[in-house]
Amino acid sequence: MRIHRYVSLTAAEGPGQRFCLWVQGCPHHCPGCFNPETWATDGGVEIAPEEMLEKILAVRDRIEGITLLGGEPFEQPGELAWLCEQVQKAGLGVLAFTGYTLETLKARCDPATDRLLRQVDLLLDGPYIQARQDFSRPWIGSSNQRFLYLTDRYRPEEIAACQNRLEVRLGKDGVIQINGIAPPHVLEALVAKLTEPEKK
Numbered sequence: 281m282r283i284h285r286y287v288s289l290t291a292a293e294g295p296g297q298r299f300c301l302w303v304q305g306c307p308h309h310c311p312g313c314f315n316p317e318t319w320a321t322d323g324g325v326e327i328a329p330e331e332m333l334e335k336i337l338a339v340r341d342r343i344e345g346i347t348l349l350g351g352e353p354f355e356q357p358g359e360l361a362w363l364c365e366q367v368q369k370a371g372l373g374v375l376a377f378t379g380y381t382l383e384t385l386k387a388r389c390d391p392a393t394d395r396l397l398r399q400v401d402l403l404l405d406g407p408y409i410q411a412r413q414d415f416s417r418p419w420i421g422s423s424n425q426r427f428l429y430l431t432d433r434y435r436p437e438e439i440a441a442c443q444n445r446l447e448v449r450l451g452k453d454g455v456i457q458i459n460g461i462a463p464p465h466v467l468e469a470l471v472a473k474l475t476e477p478e479k480k
């Protein structure tokens with residue numbers, strides 16, 4: 281499978297602490313997308329699903345579940361279905377974002393897509409539409425996007441109570457990574473603060 285990056289522990293991409301996986305490759309090209317570097321299908325890195333599972337299970341006692349986002353997870357449904365089956369067997373939840381609607385995914389009549397959908401507890405569907413920007417709900421940025429509870433693992437009132445947040449990580453190589461969601465002006469102010477020259 282081809283991925284963009286992952287974070288082993290985050291509280292900004294779904295309920296509770298989660299392992300978060302950004303897959304590589306997205307055909308939607310939504311104007312205003314926060315992750316355009318995930319669009320290219322030849323970007324990112326290849327990783328075996330078995331290796332990704334090892335990374336998830338290494339933190340299984342510290343997470344409630346995993347979150348798949350992108351990129352477009354449903355461009356790689358076969359590998360992700362297998363991964364999510366193992367994750368579910370370990371008792372962990374699965375939250376997935378997709379730029380497709382659920383109806384479009386079902387209309388594919390594709391066994392791999394259906395297999396992945398069967399492993400998803402909470403699906404956040406639909407593309408990001410800049411003209412309908414709305415950050416009032418957790419983790420999503422436009423009002424067309426839906427929270428679809430495909431199992432009873434999560435409850436709408438529990439999800440609605442979650443807050444949007446940003447996380448900043450400074451790598452050993454000095455690279456700063458930000459994840460989570462916030463209105464563009466908040467994100468821009470944060471990036472400006474993080475990159476402003478140090479005052480002597």
Ligand code: SF4
Nearest residue numbers: 306309310313351379
């Ligand atoms: S579906 Fe998500 S990753 Fe893909 S272009 Fe739209 S916002 Fe960006």
